[in-house]
Amino acid sequence: MSNKNELAIQAMNNGELEKAVTLLYEAIEENPEDPIAYTNVGNLLAQAGEVKQAIAYFEKAIELDETQATAYFGAGNAFFELEQYKDAAEMYQNAIQKGLDQSDVHFMIGQCFVMQDAMRLALPFFQRAVELNEEDTEARFQYALCLAKEGAVEVALPHFEKVVEEDPDHADAWFNLGVSYAYQEDITKAISCFDRALAIQPDHLLAGNGKKQMEQAMNNND
Numbered sequence: 309m310s311n312k313n314e315l316a317i318q319a320m321n322n323g324e325l326e327k328a329v330t331l332l333y334e335a336i337e338e339n340p341e342d343p344i345a346y347t348n349v350g351n352l353l354a355q356a357g358e359v360k361q362a363i364a365y366f367e368k369a370i371e372l373d374e375t376q377a378t379a380y381f382g383a384g385n386a387f388f389e390l391e392q393y394k395d396a397a398e399m400y401q402n403a404i405q406k407g408l409d410q411s412d413v414h415f416m417i418g419q420c421f422v423m424q425d426a427m428r429l430a431l432p433f434f435q436r437a438v439e440l441n442e443e444d445t446e447a448r449f450q451y452a453l454c455l456a457k458e459g460a461v462e463v464a465l466p467h468f469e470k471v472v473e474e475d476p477d478h479a480d481a482w483f484n485l486g487v488s489y490a491y492q493e494d495i496t497k498a499i500s501c502f503d504r505a506l507a508i509q510p511d512h513l514l515a516g517n518g519k520k521q522m523e524q525a526m527n528n529n530d
Contacts, residue, residue: 312331312332312334312335312338312345313331313332313335313342313344313345313348315331316328316329316331316332316335316345316348316352317348319331320348320351320352320355325352325355325356328348328352329349329352332345332348332349332352333349335348336349341372342372343368343369343370343372343373343376343379344369344376346365346366346368346369346372346379347365347366347369347376347378347379347382349362349365350362350363350364350365350366350369350379350382350383350386351382353365354382354385354386354389359386359389359390360386360390362382362383362386363383363386363387366379366380366382366383366386367383370383374406375406375407376406377402377403377406377407377408378403378408380399380400380402380403380406380408381399381400381403381408381413383399384396384397384398384399384400384403384413384416385416387399388416388419388420391423393420393421393423393424394420394424396416396420397417397420397421400413400416400417400420401417409440410440411436411437411438411440411441411444411447412437414433414434414436414437414440414447415433415434415437415444415446415447415450417430417433418430418431418433418434418437418447418450418451418454419450421433422450422454427454427457427458428454428458430450430454431451431454431455431458434447434448434450434451434454435451437451438451443474445471445474445475445478448467448470448471448474449467449468449471449478449480449481451467452464452465452467452468452471452481452484453484455467456468456484456487456488461488461491461492462492464484464488465485465488465489465492468481468484468485468488469485471485472485472504477508478508479504479505479508479509479512479515480505482501482502482504482505482508482515483501483502483505483512483514483515483518485501486498486499486500486501486502486505486515486518486519486522487518489501490518490521490522495522495525495526495529498518498522499519499522499523499526502515502516502518502519502522503519506519
C-alpha cells in the first residue's frame, strides 16, 4: 500500500498525473484508513487547481491521523490559495505543532499576516524562517520589509544588503535598501540603490520617485 503511495509520488514528480491519481485511488480503495494516500490526493488536486476538493482530502487525512503534519501544511496552502488567510495560518500553526517546524511553514504564516496587513504579527515568523534557513533570500527580504515598516530601519538595512548580495536582480530589495539609506540621510548611497532598482526594472515607479526626491534634496543642500 505504501508502495502505491511511493509510486504515485514518483509519477507526480515525472508529471504523470493521471497515473498518480489512479495509483492513489487504488491505495485508498485497498486501505481506506491510510491518511498518507488522502494527503497525496490532496496535494495532487491542489496541483491541478482543484483547491476546494483538495481541502476535503486533507481534512479526511487529518480526521484519520491528527498528527499528519503534511496534511495540515497542504490544507494551509489550499486555504492560502483561496485567500482564507486566517484558516491558512491556523493550519500552518498545526503543521508546526505536529512536527513540521520548517522555514517554509513559518514563511507562509508570515505571508498570511502580511495579506491581512498585520506586519507586526508577521515579523516573528519571517525571523524564524530566516533562522531555520539562512539561505532563504525571500524570507529575509520579507523580514527586512516588516522591520522597516515597523520603523526598525537600522535593523532592516543589513538584511536588505544581504538580499541584494544573494540576489543582485531583486529590484524591490534595491529600492528598499535605497529607502533605508535615505532614512539615514545617506543621499549618495540611496540614489545608487534607486539606480540599481531602475536598471533592473526601468518602470519601477517607486524607485524613480525616490531618486527624484533624493536629487531634489541634494540640490537643496548645495
